[in-house]
Amino acid sequence: MKIQVSVLCIPVICAIMFASCATMSGNGGDGVAEQLKAQNRVMKNNLTQVQRENDILKEENIQCKASVDQLKSKVKMLESEMASMKKKYESDIALLEKKNENLQEKNRILDQESTEKIKELTKLNNKLEERLTGKIEELNKAIRKQEEEFNRQRQEMESRFTEKEKEYKQRIAELEKQVKQYQSDMESMKSRLQAAEDRVEKLQSVVNDKESIIKSLKEKLDAAKNEAAAASDKKQGE
């Protein structure tokens, strides 16, 4: 029975071996250690990121501080400049105020003088205005007269023009009538001219005939003359 048990132990041992090997292969580990390692990796990454970003922000902060310091010193410088300028401003103001007072005094005197001058000038101006108004009125009257004269002359001219127009229109009508008469005369003259031309042509042909007859008669006459001359010569010879 002991032996039997030991034989049976073999598969059990194998199974235990198998089980132990199976656990050896692992599954990435679900244990606490693995969890901690995972947490460590994540935290490490986060920490590195935060540290690096922090370094950059620190650097930026330092830059900002430096620029703030620069600005502060600039402010100080500007403040001292402002103080000295203020002093200068105050002395300048005092000086200017004095100048101003003087100027105001001068101004007052000038004001007074100018007021009087203005009064004088106003008076003068009023006089001139009055004269100017009289002149203007005179001129207006003259203009009105001229206008009336002009209107009358224009009306006269217009009535004369109207009469002339009527007259010219009548003459134009008469002339047009004459033109028409001349045109009809021309037409009748044209037909008569044509008939005359026809007759000239006919007469020309008669003339031509007569000329040819004359020519032939001339020739005959010449021949007869020649014959007569010959006969007379013969006679003389004889």
Place this chain on the structure above:
Amino acid sequence: MRGIAAVFISILIMTGSVFGAETVTLLFTSNLQGRFGTVVDNQEEEDKMLLLAQSLAAARSTRKPIAYIDLGNAFYPGTLSRYSFGSVMMDFFDYFDCDATLVSSQDLNIGIKNLEFLKKGRDTSLLSANIMDKKNPLFTPYIIRKQGDVTIGLVGLTSTRGVFDIAERKLYSVAIRSYRKRLNALLPKLKKECDYIILLSGLSYRENLSLLSEVKELDLVVSGGDASGSLFRSKVRRVDLENGKSVLTLAGNDGYYTLTLSADEGLRVRDLAFTSASRNRVDSRRYNEFVNRLTLWKKKFHNEGAEVVASKLSGSVLLDDLTVAHLLRHATRSEVAILVKNSIVTASLEGKVTYSDIVTSVNNEYPVLTYRVKGSLLKRLVAQDEIVASGVRDGRVQGNMIRDDREYSVCSTQKGYERLLQLTREKVAYTNTWKTLSDMIRADLQGERVLARGDYHYLDNRFRLMVGVSLSNFYDRSVVSKGDEVETPPGKPEETYRKWGLENKIDFTIYNRYHTFVLTPYVYYMRQDREYLHNLLRGTFLYTYNLGDVLKPYHKSQADTVLLETESLRPVLMRETVGAFLSFKYLDGKLGAGLEKQVQDPENKALYGVEAIIDFRYPFWDRFNYTFLLDSFLSTRDRDFIERHFRSDVTTGLSYSFNRLLSLSAKYRWFYLYSIDYDQEYRNSQFLLSLDVNADFKFF
């Protein structure tokens, strides 16, 4: 006259002033990858991100957009952005009035908690509706913008390609949830607040088109970041659906996009233009402040990066994916190390190595994990284009063909592990080293300097121990009660019996590139009540020299004895053979010659002969496995081969695997012995139905 009227109407439509259509302009950037330079000098003319900032500032002043949105992958892998954990990139967004950036897969490299930290104190929203911490969205799911009478909601969806850092996954319940469920939960409420909804998506064209056609609340999808814009192997910028809705993919990363929309009965795309980043003179307080902050980051990076990690390197050290994979294999003692391509930006280190050299080269800050995978899965993993593997050459690991059913120790960063998980539904247990590639490279350069060795063949010569356990047990108890006169029915047992048995084997394999030592204790014990049916205890020691893929010389020592002494005797049969081990895909065979001698109870003369061993295993239909095993020894005592003996053990079986460990098998065993001493034969055949436990363990 009609022509003039038509032109007038078209101009009115173009300008959006007819029928009350509002023109809305949005600016987009995508895949910026935190590409800040690290040099301060002349940065306003040469730093790509500053040029983009200048262009954006110019565009903002002229176009008056309703919003400026980044479509994701903005924080990674730019060196300075990585160094600042995305802080400098977030400043970029904050200073240049980016309304929101979509959280994409690459951005998760920064870490969830780090991204959460970036949100604080900045006006730019990190947008994702489907990254959830338990039941609450971790980031802003949507933002709403208004222009005149038009209200537009912009919802962000992260692609499921994102990988959370394993530490964060362990500590928090963050996950990328189903985008459909999230949209269904958000959109009805959002639709009440907005006239139009634009989806900002990192999903593929297929997913986007399906969403746009099925979710009626959506008016437009603008994708970028993780979306490459590939459709049927072509790059496509815009796809219009029949209902007038559009999907846009904005993948350009060296400039910005200007999208002009006409808001009427729906959102219609009027114009989409890309403007490359170029030099623009910007004189604003915000811009100058950002330039100052960027300069501080660059200076800080230079100060920290100047720390000397290692000096006096002999010769130049090439730092690339494969070399670092070799280092991983060395450091973790794994058989195979894999890295996702471009985890390391190739660099040559000489003389003095600084921290910035390492940071600039390493493009993967996930922790290194070790795990074990079956050969079949390993083959699929290393066959991927994106994977660089050390330890696997021509389908072999340490000079041996990868066996589908064997486990291999693998190490990779979390990214590689996630790739593995995409190939299998099974959970793959892992051990976390809690070290990153940077940590390992740094430690190596300060210590052993494996990276400088150049020759890594020694890794294949490392000895490894593997234990294969095969347990097969059965128990049968039959109780018979009958009267004295009753006859036993045919085929039924005569009397009560108890039968039990076990066939257990453990292979202890120590091997390297050239040598394999296998020690195998084997027990085959079966008894019925007090009678032994089988009582075999066998020990085998096998040495194989890995000469080639197919033919390998071997030496085998085998001792057979009884588990329990019978009649106070413990006979021991020794067999010593040498021969050739042949290995094929499904078949292993041994053909050898040697001697067999009973050395105890009683001692006999040695028999000289040849042995032939065949081990054929053929898996089929996923879970079934056919096996044929033959172990035979033909021997003689004389040279004339007259006193010959023959021993043969044949097992053929069919098994069904329930899972990785447990299988049910039906076996037929046949034993044959012929001895000239008696001129008689011994035959034994047996049919067994058993529940088997098979497991392989690799210790180092």
